Amino acid sequence: MGRANMERKNEKIILFPHTKERLVEEGIKALQAKRYQEALRFFHKAEQLGEHRFHVKLSIVVCFCELGEFSEAERRCRMLLQENEEDAEILQMYLSILMQLRRYEQAETVIRQALHRRSLPAAVREHLLRLLHFSRQMAERRLPSAEQDGVQQLLSSSDITEHMRVIKQLENEDITPILFILKQYLLDKANNPITKTMVLRLLTLKNVSDVVTVEKFGQTMDVIPAKLNERSQTTFALNVLQQLENKLASKNPSLYEVAVDIWLRYTYMLYPFSPAPALLDEWMAALHLAACQFQGMPATAEKIARMYHVQAQDIDFLCQKLCEAEEISYF
Numbered sequence: 459m460g461r462a463n464m465e466r467k468n469e470k471i472i473l474f475p476h477t478k479e480r481l482v483e484e485g486i487k488a489l490q491a492k493r494y495q496e497a498l499r500f501f502h503k504a505e506q507l508g509e510h511r512f513h514v515k516l517s518i519v520v521c522f523c524e525l526g527e528f529s530e531a532e533r534r535c536r537m538l539l540q541e542n543e544e545d546a547e548i549l550q551m552y553l554s555i556l557m558q559l560r561r562y563e564q565a566e567t568v569i570r571q572a573l574h575r576r577s578l579p580a581a582v583r584e585h586l587l588r589l590l591h592f593s594r595q596m597a598e599r600r601l602p603s604a605e606q607d608g609v610q611q612l613l614s615s616s617d618i619t620e621h622m623r624v625i626k627q628l629e630n631e632d633i634t635p636i637l638f639i640l641k642q643y644l645l646d647k648a649n650n651p652i653t654k655t656m657v658l659r660l661l662t663l664k665n666v667s668d669v670v671t672v673e674k675f676g677q678t679m680d681v682i683p684a685k686l687n688e689r690s691q692t693t694f695a696l697n698v699l700q701q702l703e704n705k706l707a708s709k710n711p712s713l714y715e716v717a718v719d720i721w722l723r724y725t726y727m728l729y730p731f732s733p734a735p736a737l738l739d740e741w742m743a744a745l746h747l748a749a750c751q752f753q754g755m756p757a758t759a760e761k762i763a764r765m766y767h768v769q770a771q772d773i774d775f776l777c778q779k780l781c782e783a784e785e786i787s788y789f
Contacts, residue, residue: 478509485517494521512542519551528558544575546582553589557639566593592638621653625660633664644672651675651727652787658730662686674731681730694732695725702742705766717749724783739766744776751781 485500498521501514515538522531535552542548549572556565569590572578578586633640640661644654651674658672661683672679689696699721707714725733733741743766750757759770759777766773 478504478507481507482509482511482514485514489517489521492524494524497521498525512538516548523551523555523558528555531555532559532561544577546579550582550585553586557593562593566590569593588638616648618650618653621650622656625653625656628660629663633660633666637661637666637668641668641670644670645678647673650786655726655729658683658686659688662688672730674728677731679730686730688729692725692729692732694736694738695721698733698738698741698745701738702745705742706746713746713749713753713755716752717745720748720752720780720784721745723787724780727783727787737768737772740768740772740776742766743768743773744780747773747777748780748784751777752784 481500481504485497485504488494488497488500498518501509501518501521504514505518515534519531519535519538522528522534532552532555535548535555539545539548539552549568553565553568556562556568569586573583573586573590628636640657643649643657654672654674658670658681661670664683666683667685669680669682672681699718702717702721703714706717743762746766747757747759747762750762759774763770763773
């Protein structure tokens with residue numbers, strides 16, 4: 459009887475092979491799809507079955523961060539860091555979590571310990587020194603509670619309207635203690651290009667002379683906000699408007715106004731980048747076509763292309779860019 463039970467037990471193991479691996483695989487899929495609660499359930503089940511690999515532990519930390527459960531994320535990330543002291547990425551993730559929790563003194567201690575290691579890459583060391591300076595500032599110069607809450611919204615909320623409100627509010631505040639956060643905001647691919655433009659304009663308003671890196675639509679640009687000249691940055695965009703006015707305004711004023719609105723939103727979203735390629739006639743034709751589409755007017759790329767003496771496939775491509783930007787601008 460005991461032997462029969464053993465055989466049946468063995469059969470069960472054979473019937474359900476790689477259970478942990480399957481759970482982890484499903485967890486990764488859910489994580490990639492941004493279904494963080496679901497991902498956590500899979501990872502927790504895998505943990506219960508003895509799954510303790512590094513990438514699974516790290517994925518759990520990511521889930522807790524994305525869900526805003528930073529206390530649990532901090533606990534788990536601290537354990538990961540203890541197991542992988544030389545891992546610079548884990549170190550930076552842990553420090554980011556401490557910043558979210560406003561544990562600036564603790565962050566300073568962790569940074570000082572890390573800086574004693576000789577194995578740190580130069581770029582990481584430089585980043586840690588900047589973080590150390592920031593942590594000191596935040597520890598010594600506490601922001602008012604309302605301002606702290608606003609900054610927290612920038613860090614943790616995905617509500618674009620809330621981001622816009624906070625950025626607007628910062629126009630009347632000293633942004634020095636949170637400059638590091640604003641720099642990171644401009645670099646984060648997850649943030650909306652419209653609010654990134656608002657942040658960049660804020661830094662220009664505050665005469666920030668540091669080099670900041672702006673990421674938009676897969677491109678990056680290093681700029682010094684204090685030296686930005688918005689008019690010179692948008693010379694090509696203004697030329698398009700002027701030429702479009704000559705071509706379309708008198709023939710169809712309402713269509714021209716729609717085209718102008720589309721163009722202004724698009725170039726605002728792109729700033730400090732310029733529309734590319736810098737082909738004036740093609741962009742005018744694309745705006746004409748996009749305006750027709752928005753107005754529900756019958757128009758084809760071929761017909762409009764002939765009006766502007768350009769290729770239909772070129773304006774189709776640019777029109778698609780405009781439409782994609784329009785989708786982002788509505789939230």
